[in-house]
Amino acid sequence: MIVGAYAQLNDEALRHNLALVRSHAPHAKVMAVIKANAYGHGLLRVVSALADADAFAVARVDEAIRLRTAGCTKAITVLEGFSTAEQLAAIVHYQLDTVVHTVEQIRLLNNNAHPQARITVWLKIDTGMNRLGFKVNDFSMAYQALNGCAMVKHPVGLMTHLANADDSSDDFTLRQMALFNKVTQGYLAPRSLANSAGLLAWPATLSDWVRPGIMLYGISPFSDRVGQTLGLQPVMSLHSQLIAVKSIAVGETVGYAGSWRCEQATRIGVVAMGYGDGYPRCAKVGTPVLVNGYRVPLIGRVSMDMMTVDLASQPQAKMGDPVMLWGKALPVEEIAGCANTIAYTLVCGITPRVQFV
Ligand SMILES: Cc1ncc(COP(=O)(O)O)c(C=O)c1O
Structure with a gap:
């Protein structure tokens, strides 16, 4: 694995x-x-x-x-x-x-x-x-x-x-x-x-x-469509895992600069994926991430090696669970939109640290 x-x-x-x-x-x-x-x-x-x-x-x-x-x-x-x-x-x-x-x-x-x-x-x-x-x-x-x-x-x-x-x-x-x-x-x-x-x-x-x-x-080369609606099949999917799961109380903040503040007690997951892998640092709060195949929102700032997601809707999620950042079920074009860029920059930006399988 x-x-x-x-x-x-x-x-x-x-x-x-x-x-x-x-x-x-x-x-x-x-x-x-x-x-x-x-x-x-x-x-x-x-x-x-x-x-x-x-x-x-x-x-x-x-x-x-x-x-x-x-x-x-x-x-x-x-x-x-x-x-x-x-x-x-x-x-x-x-x-x-x-x-x-x-x-x-x-x-x-x-x-x-x-x-x-x-x-x-x-x-x-x-x-x-x-x-x-x-x-x-x-x-x-x-x-x-x-x-x-x-x-x-x-x-x-x-x-x-x-x-x-x-x-x-x-x-x-x-x-x-x-x-x-x-x-x-x-x-x-x-x-x-x-x-x-x-x-x-x-x-x-x-x-x-x-x-x-x-x-x-x-x-897709078009900003208003994803490739699958044009009959295309995505070639790359980007993956990682949850490396920690923890509870957060109301009022606590998550990540650098404390830019995300917890308004309702929740569990968050830490994903081994950051801008050091090529994931866009500017992806906004709410950008979808798939944990065990289910969409959960990105919270806080993307850091070099990690990012955090709100697991409120996934009470079963645990350390080691699979995470998909983009791929067939989560178009890279959608992630690009959340990061205010185009999908070209995301796929071109994958760094050598990421293993290709
Ligand atoms: C001269 C030239 N032709 C073709 C292409 C392919 O463009 P696209 O990736 O949008 O299909 C490029 C890419 O920028 C290019 O510079």
């Missing part, structure tokens, strides 16, 4: 979610986004469960090297691309695909041509996100320059990123798409726009390649 915080991963759920991606985008290839340690789920384990994906995408060169050296033979795209000649050399050496989004990168490609080396490049166009990408007015220059690079395979892929696709009432996505289509019209090249929200809410953004991230992990 594991004592302390642990996370359980459901490989079958990953496969189910990938199949759901394919059902939404039956004509597209799937570039599974597994950056940031597969959104906190564990890079290599996720990759082996997602063996049916057509390609993978990570943010940084280091992540791609880790994947390649672990034996992944599929295409791996580096979404942030490279910033130095050394990183470019690594991209060539490890046969990685790269996004190109600046003139400096094109310069590096020209100045560091490796004889015989050919790399697959995605040209990123900034259609309104104002993060990475060439402005639309610079697209044609960048496209021609890239096509003139000896090291770049043809055709160059064309990519943009959607800034607000999780808001289905905002037509910004349609405007981004229209701009992308206008700028790239007539170019014979693979295209890629859709993230999870695009895939689920904006079918017009489907193109040759889709780039789902969060939905692969069973989590």
